Amino acid sequence: MRTENAELMRMARESLKGRWGLAIGTMVVYLILSILLQIIPFIGPLAAIIISGPIALGLAIFSLAFSRNKDAKLDQLFQGFNNFGTALGASLLMTIYIILWMLLLIIPGIIAGLSYSMTFYIIADDENIGSSDALKKSKAMMDGYKWKYFCLGFRFLGWALLCCLTLGIGFLWLAPYMQITCAKFYDDVKENYIANNGELA
Numbered sequence: 001m002r003t004e005n006a007e008l009m010r011m012a013r014e015s016l017k018g019r020w021g022l023a024i025g026t027m028v029v030y031l032i033l034s035i036l037l038q039i040i041p042f043i044g045p046l047a048a049i050i051i052s053g054p055i056a057l058g059l060a061i062f063s064l065a066f067s068r069n070k071d072a073k074l075d076q077l078f079q080g081f082n083n084f085g086t087a088l089g090a091s092l093l094m095t096i097y098i099i100l101w102m103l104l105l106i107i108p109g110i111i112a113g114l115s116y117s118m119t120f121y122i123i124a125d126d127e128n129i130g131s132s133d134a135l136k137k138s139k140a141m142m143d144g145y146k147w148k149y150f151c152l153g154f155r156f157l158g159w160a161l162l163c164c165l166t167l168g169i170g171f172l173w174l175a176p177y178m179q180i181t182c183a184k185f186y187d188d189v190k191e192n193y194i195a196n197n198g199e200l201a
């Protein structure tokens with residue numbers, strides 16, 4: 001049975017209770033790495049492309065551990081480099097597919113982005129999976145859930161606007177809140193998919 005988005009958000013807040021510092025600190029490191037690479041002349045954009053996949057995988061590893069109330073640590077942010085090839089391949093394939101769909105229209109590109117949104121969580125759960133298979137699994141898992149995920153993101157829009165009024169400081173709390181909620185969403189969708197279809201092939 002699907003868990004309502006409001007309940008997923010409540011569950012995320014429960015997981016964050018007493019652990020906001022770790023979640024905020026990890027997101028700050030993630031954002032600093034992403035921003036610093038972008039502003040380095042010449043090699044920065046290329047470096048950002050190369051490490052974006054491994055860092056995104058590391059964030060997924062951390063988020064799932066945190067969401068599942070396991071031993072989440074800051075250094076998990078860098079564990080994506082242990083599966084560098086798969087993470088990089090997944091990142092590049094996602095970018096290519098989304099861009100190709102957006103060449104048609106914006107909406108198909110958004111739908112593609114939603115379809116592949118669970119990719120790094122899937123790789124975090126199965127380090128032996130290939131990048132192409134991870135994208136296929138994400139697409140299968142998100143069948144019937146894309147609108148729900150879009151609506152979940154839309155729920156944070158009001159919070160984002162309020163964060164702008166705090167000169168961006170509020171995003172220190174909003175970013176981990178969103179990230180852990182997305183991890184809750186992944187576990188819920190995965191559980192429902194397996195219950196209805198068996199293990200992801």
